[in-house]
Amino acid sequence: MNQFQYVRPTQQRTAITAVAKDPNATFIAGGTNLVDLMKRGVMTPQKLVDINRLPLTKIEHQKNSLRIGALALNATVANHQLVRERHPLLAQALNAGASAQLRNMATVGGNLLQRTRCPYFYDVTLPCNKRQPGSGCGALEGINRMHAIFGFSDKCIAVHPSDMSVALAALDATVLVSGPKGDRSIAFADLHRLPGDAPEKDTTLEPGELITAVEVPDGHFTRYVSYYKVRERASYAFALVSVAAALDLDGDNIVAARLAMGGVAHKPWRLAAAEQHLIGKPATEASFRQAADVAMQGAKAFKHNEYKLKLAPNTIVQALKTAAAA
């Protein structure tokens, strides 16, 4: 691993300035992704700014939303009473991710900012536009069974690996950030980018901007929810496809619906048209199948991930059935 300078500021402003003024500096919180990437030489920061001394761990209800500090651990959030009561979909998604040990280390902010698990990104001997802009996309004509079916470009077909982000996308969360130019809030859908011509940029954060909290608005999705994750072993694996489904039911009638998919795009993939389709329909398998067909419009597979064109709609149906039966 490369050498680096290590600093541990106690003031948020100091931490932000340290990263903003040095293009080779980066924040570190749980480190579960960054340390891995540094060991492999994928990321080679010259300075690490450890933010664990900043007071950003609080989870509290404020006005109309649940505010979750960026340094709250994944395990803490998943087990927190307010999260389990108000946003069980988020708790389910968190517990579907990683392992108990990693959830004890990984933070909310870091979870949002984890890098893709595309093997071409991880192997420094192979081309990857995300790791080394201009070097080409190894996955495009390579082994692409884990890759995107929506929103990709000819520069990058990688997918975002976070489970928590899929739930937060469905729940219309807001991301609070603080940076050298001050504070701002970002709608969850606008935090992560599609690859386009600049796959090296995962998010819309500016240099030195630090995620300080995530706000999840109060809602009616406290019962009929399901985070349904399909992977290659029963636990502790990244999603092939995952679906966050939330319903508000009046008897059998769907009053409101939220749907987002993971493992299919460069960002959590919100299924707005399918949500619209469900409103006013009965909560039956037939309605869910129609919604899944709507959701899959525009999907396109590569050589090795054609299975996702069947797996994704089936997972949507299964998630909705599980949610409706909850």
Added chain:
Amino acid sequence: MATNPETDLPPTNHDEARRSFLRQSSLLTALALVPGPVVHAASAELDETVAAAFEKMPLKLEINGKKYKFSVEPRTTLLDLLREQLHLTGTKKGCDYGQCGACTVHVDGQRVNSCLSFAVMHEGKKITTIEGLADGDKLHPMQEAFVKHDGFQCGYCTPGQIMSAVACVREGHADSEAEIREYMSGNICRCGAYANIVAAIQEVKQGGQKV
């Protein structure tokens, strides 16, 4: 290297450290005099050696109930500190990328992958490794249960399995076989002793002893 008289570790040999520093300094000087591409290749090769000449940081930790002071490079992982500097080799290096769980230790009572965190990030914390689990000569109930149920074959993953299993019971995630399997999924056993590991955890949980 540990430098604390509070511990029973041998003190740092300062002469040795100084000699080593001088060797590395002259190596760096020599590197500075050769053409760029050659240096680049050489520094990639010699990275680990050259690094020892760079800045170290003070670090205080309590490990298995004993207080230690260290001077470490920031890039030293908690796993490497335990194994290479304290010679607590019970904690295993399996994958070194957070995928296998062999390096599981407790930090302030919580199980973590020691390979995926830098030691300096744990300043002031309490670390428990497999060596700190037994009470003198008396094995921890989880250790006894693993022996009784043959919760291993080759044994390489076992320290991580046991540290994780203790945490699993303490967290309240050992109420059923399915729950145990889910909450132990971060510990891989290539011999496939899973059935016996689950049986050991169930026995400890049902025995109701303090873990």
